[in-house]
Amino acid sequence: MKNNLTAIALAAAVLCALPSAQARDANANEEATKRHFASLVAPGKAPKLAELTMFFTMMPKGGDLHHHYSGAIYAEQYLEWVDKEGLCVNKTTYTIEKSKPAGACVSGQDVMNDNTLLANLLQRWSDKDFYNHGAVQSPPDRQFFDTFAYFNPVSSTNTADGLQRLKQRAIQENLSYIETIFEIAPIAKDEDFDKKALAGGVTEADFAALSAKLEKDQAFQGWIASYIDNVNKSGAGIDDEQFTLRYQPFALRFLSPSQVYSQIVSSFKLASSHPKIVGVNIVGQESVNVSMRDYALHMQMFKFLKSKYPSVKLALHAGELSLGMVPPEGLTFHIKDAIDVAGASRIGHGMDIAHESNPLAIMKKMRDARIPVEVNLSSNDFILGIKEQAHPVTLYRKYGVPYVLSTDDAGVSRNNLSGEYVLYAARYQPDYAEVKKLSYDSIRYSFLADPDKQRLLKALDGKFAKFEAEIAAAQTRAGR
Ligand SMILES: [Zn+2]
Numbered sequence: 001m002k003n004n005l006t007a008i009a010l011a012a013a014v015l016c017a018l019p020s021a022q023a024r025d026a027n028a029n030e031e032a033t034k035r036h037f038a039s040l041v042a043p044g045k046a047p048k049l050a051e052l053t054m055f056f057t058m059m060p061k062g063g064d065l066h067h068h069y070s071g072a073i074y075a076e077q078y079l080e081w082v083d084k085e086g087l088c089v090n091k092t093t094y095t096i097e098k099s100k101p102a103g104a105c106v107s108g109q110d111v112m113n114d115n116t117l118l119a120n121l122l123q124r125w126s127d128k129d130f131y132n133h134g135a136v137q138s139p140p141d142r143q144f145f146d147t148f149a150y151f152n153p154v155s156s157t158n159t160a161d162g163l164q165r166l167k168q169r170a171i172q173e174n175l176s177y178i179e180t181i182f183e184i185a186p187i188a189k190d191e192d193f194d195k196k197a198l199a200g201g202v203t204e205a206d207f208a209a210l211s212a213k214l215e216k217d218q219a220f221q222g223w224i225a226s227y228i229d230n231v232n233k234s235g236a237g238i239d240d241e242q243f244t245l246r247y248q249p250f251a252l253r254f255l256s257p258s259q260v261y262s263q264i265v266s267s268f269k270l271a272s273s274h275p276k277i278v279g280v281n282i283v284g285q286e287s288v289n290v291s292m293r294d295y296a297l298h299m300q301m302f303k304f305l306k307s308k309y310p311s312v313k314l315a316l317h318a319g320e321l322s323l324g325m326v327p328p329e330g331l332t333f334h335i336k337d338a339i340d341v342a343g344a345s346r347i348g349h350g351m352d353i354a355h356e357s358n359p360l361a362i363m364k365k366m367r368d369a370r371i372p373v374e375v376n377l378s379s380n381d382f383i384l385g386i387k388e389q390a391h392p393v394t395l396y397r398k399y400g401v402p403y404v405l406s407t408d409d410a411g412v413s414r415n416n417l418s419g420e421y422v423l424y425a426a427r428y429q430p431d432y433a434e435v436k437k438l439s440y441d442s443i444r445y446s447f448l449a450d451p452d453k454q455r456l457l458k459a460l461d462g463k464f465a466k467f468e469a470e471i472a473a474a475q476t477r478a479g480r
Pocket residue numbers: 066068283317348408
């Protein structure tokens with residue numbers, strides 16, 4: 001009996017020491033995928049863009065962590081909702097209107113049926129053709145942010161439909177998770193607070209007083225309840241085996257101080273009261289006057305509320321600026337303050353790092369504390385004109401700061417997440433291990449609850465095994 005047991009134990013030990021046939025195949029598939037990928041971005045040669053596009057469309061991409069819901073919807077979808085809401089599009093201004101004066105205002109379907117009209121509309125409602133046509137060009141940053149005003153009248157309608165469309169698009173490109181910046185956070189205005197803030201005199205006592213006032217504001221509290229109701233209704237039936245969605249409410253940084261404060265208050269409240277609202281954000285053009293003037297104040301607001309709600313996570317747009325856009329002093333502290341003052345867990349864009357006062361110390365902190373940057377290559381190229389070797393992802397990469405690739409506003413940029421990976425690979429020639437890590441990191445650095453995170457990481461293992469097997473087999477067939 002004893003001998004038998006010893007023999008079984010020995011056999012088990014031998015089996016464990018030998019890799020199983022399955023594991024051997026998996027390793028061989030991964031090696032073949034590595035070799036194939038290296039051939040697509042070989043140094044000194046033009047990147048094979050069509051192959052890269054196919055590769056990244058097929059490659060499992062964990063999550064998109066910097067994703068604005070309204071900017072992700074394509075204009076064609078908004079035109080459908082124009083008709084559904086009984087609205088029309090002004091043929092001269094391309095704005096959405098309520099009434100229909102004969103001939104001047106047409107249906108979304110009419111726009112879709114008129115190729116010239118549609119082309120003209122897309123030049124206003126998105127970045128499409130910006131570099132092909134001179135006629136309607138405003139500066140690119142204005143062009144980008146102005147698109148939102150065009151589709152704003154319908155962007156908060158049909159949200160359940162919108163989320164379903166985004167889910168289908170995600171599945172189509174093998175993306176399993178989106179953390180979307182969804183709908184403006186409930187807001188209230190307080191004239192006295194604004195006056196005091198503009199005079200430079202608000203303190204934490206004023207924050208506390210305004211918080212107490214908002215607590216008793218029925219309309220404000222009702223709006224918070226309806227935000228939750230909207231998340232429940234719009235998101236019903238979204239999460240399943242293939243796809244998971246989480247939400248972040250946002251404050252608009254160019255509004256008045258009390259409006260921004262109230263939005264940050266409601267965002268914290270939302271994030272601490274609903275399991276699918278996983279973080280808070282602040283968005284809007286950072287280079288405009290009010291955003292720049294109040295930046296430090298906004299960080300104080302986050303600091304104050306973070307101390308009240310320590311478990312709420314912050315993903316803050318910070319440093320979405322370039323030299324020349326604002327005076328140089330404005331480029332020196334946004335990322336640092338988002339981390340050191342506000343307590344951000346992730347940084348959106350982080351574009352001005354090279355201009356900040358102590359970039360090496362900030363990057364060391366980001367590396368040690370695992371605070372990633374959400375990198376949005378297309379958006380940064382268009383809005384800030386920063387690309388190739390001028391993009392600070394080159395610094396984050398060199399100095400060990402974690403980062404993830406994300407889309408920002410795929411409907412405005414008319415791109416998708418696979419396209420962002422293509423751009424990254426073509427520009428920076430990573431190896432396969434690096435892009436695979438980027439995919440995993442986009443789940444690791446998500447604000448998902450831990451069990452969900454583990455579930456998605458495990459699913460990613462299976463998806464990569466399948467993907468690598470497919471690539472390896474295709475390369476064998478192609479005689480590589
Ligand atoms: Zn953004």
